[in-house]
Amino acid sequence: MKRILDWLLPNLCLWCLQPLASTEIQICAHCNAQLPRLSLQQDQLGQCQIASNLADFQLDGLLSVSWYQLPWSRWIVQWKFHRDLAAAQALLHQFKIACQFWRQLGLSADAVAYVPMQRWRRWWRGFNQAEQLAQVAAETLQLPLWHGLQSTQRWHQVGRSGRLRRQHQRRFMLQTEQVPRHLLLIDDVITTGSTCNQLAQLLKAAGCDTIIVLTLAITPHPSMPARPDI
């Protein structure tokens, strides 16, 4: 029965659409070798101007699988906004491979945290992609997953400008007074770095010492030479 289904509905590579030999993988070996990637051992904080654009900068490192560019950007959108399971599997698998590499390099911490999502959005989407990536990181790096960060933003605040929002309410809060000293903080995409930096300010004020961000993709700064296709 499974063979008939495989024949009727072959599993296709997400990128080149050629049939795949296994249902376990979503990207063929050829495309996997061609995927644009960043150097996993290079701290990207100095590369992407995030540090120089934010006041009270508190992040200690930034490691990313890729720039936010094709085909990663398309798969991330398919995962987040269309609940595409194949895209989700492919991205979680790629993140796991990156975490295995970071583990070999000796990357460690006391725990793995993730950027929390507003409750209504988490309910609407059914999952928080940053939390799913953090689960993969925690398992692969053999660290505890820490659920100490919470979003305080309500749905009626979403349309307001950033300045108005900050005037009305802080975006995040801690669920506990005890924070791990060394944290890995996970988000799916880093755009300005402002969200992670706000969380880092909160965590460091509560006693956290180091925060290294791990992500799938970083949005290239507009001034970057040879900006990749998004």
Ligand SMILES: [Zn+2]
């Ligand atoms: Zn392919």
